[in-house]
Amino acid sequence: MINDRGNSVGAMPPAVDIPFRLAWRSSGVRAGAHRSRQGGTGGLFKDHVSLLDNPDPRRIDLRASARDPLEALRVRRFEQNSAITAYALVDVTGSMGVVGHTSKISLAADLVSVLAASARRIGDAFGIIACDSDVHGELFQRATRARAGEVEFAAELRGLTPNRRGVEGLIRASELIAGRRKLVILISDFQMSSQEMEDVFAALSPHDVVPILLRDSAEVEGLPNWGLLALRDAETGRRRLVAVRPSLKTRWCRVDADRRGRLRAIASRHGREPFEITDVIDWDRLASYFAGGGI
Structure with missing residues (x-):
């Protein structure tokens, strides 16, 4: 059905993809497409922590560990993207x-x-x-x-x-x-x-x-x-x-x-x-x- 301006009324909407970009970080735990407060194994680099705080030897950063004044092993921690x-x-x-x-x-x-x-x-x-x-x-x-x-x-x-x-x-x-x-x-x-x-x-x-x-x-x-x-x-x-x-x-x-x-x-x-x-x-x-x- 077309109105007097040529616009469709009641027709099916187009197959458009609307990207949701947030100015805040989600606190959800389910993996998704948005930046979150959760740490994980994927996503953007977040910071370094000690191996005792994050006991994952696969993420040890030798260069950061060598620079540590306390000679502690430093582990890379990443953001976990989450759903909203x-x-x-x-x-x-x-x-x-x-x-x-x-x-x-x-x-x-x-x-x-x-x-x-x-x-x-x-x-x-x-x-x-x-x-x-x-x-x-x-x-x-x-x-x-x-x-x-x-x-x-x-x-x-x-x-x-x-x-x-x-x-x-x-x-x-x-x-x-x-x-x-x-x-x-x-x-x-x-x-x-x-x-x-x-x-x-x-x-x-x-x-x-x-x-x-x-x-x-x-x-x-x-x-x-x-x-x-x-x-x-x-x-x-x-x-x-x-x-x-x-x-x-x-x-x-x-x-x-x-x-x-x-x-x-x-x-x-x-x-x-x-x-x-x-x-x-x-x-x-x-x-x-x-x-x-x-x-």
Whole structure:
């Protein structure tokens, strides 16, 4: 199915590989693709320790031992790359169901499919949680390294009709993924107040949060300069007839820009700037964003 901008809606996402680069070291013990705090026999050189501290004679470094003032045998120690756990938290509040030049919920489904496949290809565990005012039990997959039906999950997500409001579900999701630090991909249009943004990011602060902002240009930039519009608030369901004029459109654009600016400020304070997607996903740019550690 093709929308009026030529973008596919509901189609299968491309076979893209998204590289996850972390600015922190995992404390996981399972071997994987990320730098960790664990010592091991592979990976990058970490340091020298005495043979008594690391009794592995295969790793004795004769040159380092000869330089030791205490004449102790020195052993090379290496980092052990490890796997991580990642979760996609998907906002499914009413505003995510608005369809203009694109379908934000379909974009979220494409992201979930590609990110899950990319994580599992390198041995990471991946889970998915859809939230509005609560966590959707039927759209909740605990993190696993095995293929866990993300294609079916994405199909169910595309068929969902978002109609509720609130961020309580995102905050509750933070309790479900508590524990060792995780990579959390927060997918939302962030149609929420500054205080709600603060509450969500604060709840997720123990983790590495990657905010992905989904935008539909029809909601602001695509509005006419003049005309009558019958508008419905996707979050509350209220309907209203509005006379659009250039000054009103400019004010709406300014409000949208201010909201995005607040999101950037809050997200950056908690670690990473958001990645913006407007109408269609640029997979190469998204891959570069993740490869650069979200910077």
